[in-house]
Amino acid sequence: xxxxxxxxxxxxxxxxxxxxxxxxxxxxxxxxxxxxxxxxxxxxxxxxxxxxxxxxxxxxxxxxxxxxxxxxxxxxxxxxxxxxxxxxxxxxxxxxxxxxxxxxxxxxxxxxxxxxxxxxxxxxxxxxxxxxxxxxxxxxxxxxxxxxxxxxxxxxxxxxxxxxxxxxxxxxxxxxxx
Numbered sequence: 001x002x003x004x005x006x007x008x009x010x011x012x013x014x015x016x017x018x019x020x021x022x023x024x025x026x027x028x029x030x031x032x033x034x035x036x037x038x039x040x041x042x043x044x045x046x047x048x049x050x051x052x053x054x055x056x057x058x059x060x061x062x063x064x065x066x067x068x069x070x071x072x073x074x075x076x077x078x079x080x081x082x083x084x085x086x087x088x089x090x091x092x093x094x095x096x097x098x099x100x101x102x103x104x105x106x107x108x109x110x111x112x113x114x115x116x117x118x119x120x121x122x123x124x125x126x127x128x129x130x131x132x133x134x135x136x137x138x139x140x141x142x143x144x145x146x147x148x149x150x151x152x153x154x155x156x157x158x159x160x161x162x163x164x165x166x167x168x169x170x171x172x173x174x175x176x177x178x
Contacts, residue, residue: 002101003036003101003102003131003178004035004036004037004101005036005037005038005039005063005099005100005101006031006036006037006038006039006100006101006102006103006104006178007039007040007096007097007099007100007102007103007104007115007119008027008038008039008040008051008103008104008105008106009040009041009096009103009104009105009106009108009111009112009115009116009119010024010040010041010046010047010048010051010105010106010107010108010112011046011047011048011106011107011108011109011111011112012041012043012045012046012047012048012108012111013045013046013047013108013109014046014047014050015046015047015107017107017137017138017140019137019138020047020106020107020137020138020140021047021050023106023135023137023170023171024047024050024051024054024106025050025051025053025054026054026170026171026172027051027054027104027106027135027171027174028050028051028052028053028054028055028056028057028058028060029054029055029057029058030171030174030175030178031055031060032054032055032056032057032058032059032060032061033058033060034178035060035061036060036178037060037061037062037063037099038051038052038055038060038061038062038063039063039065039096039099039100040052040062040063040064040065040096041064041065041066041070041092041096041111042064042065042066042076042077042080042083042084043064043066043070043075043076043077044075044076044077044078044079045075047106047107047108048077049077051106052064052077052080056079056080056081061081062077062080062081062082063080063081063082063083063084063099064076064077064080064082064083064084065083065084065086065092065095065096065099066083066084066085066086066092067085067086067087067088067089067091067092068085068086068087068088069088069089071085093114093115093118096115097119097122097128097130100130101130101131102130102131102132102133102178103115103116103119103130103131103132103133104132104133104134104135104174105132105133105134105135105141106135106137107135107137107140107141113144116132116134119132120132120164120165123164124157124158124159124164131166131177132164132165132166133165133166133167133168133174133177134165134166134167134168135168135169135170135171135174136167136168136169137169137170141167145161145167148161148165149161
């Protein structure tokens with residue numbers, strides 16, 4: 001399946017490792033070069049800003065979806081191609097999933113994991129069949145990946161995690177997959 005729009009779930013903070021920002025920028029540039037629309041949370045801070053601004057610098061299309069409650073807190077990005085204001089977090093997530101052909105998670109906090117797990121759960125329940133990637137920059141998600149394997153080994157999953165999630169360690173590994 002051809003990916004024309006990719007949902008990116010990531011932090012509204014930068015984190016401590018400069019590689020997080022470097023890989024986010026590399027992803028934004030790649031999406032713009034491949035003419036893949038970036039769909040993301042609409043913020044202008046942290047890793048969110050890095051991926052969006054890198055795509056914009058290469059004249060990529062960037063659609064942000066932000067709920068009303070986060071307008072001031074996340075400092076919405078006013079320079080993107082389109083900013084959609086969602087009524088609430090649930091509406092935001094649904095719109096993110098509907099507008100994208102696939103999703104990728106970059107380093108982030110609880111919100112990033114919430115979006116990832118909801119999309120993964122919907123995939124498992126056959127609500128959608130969109131591809132899901134983890135950008136495991138500098139091993140950020142090693143523990144999460146190990147936990148997925150633990151859930152599989154303990155018979156809590158219906159499918160091998162690798163059948164639903166593709167893990168890449170850097171943006172260059174993503175290139176042949178999109």
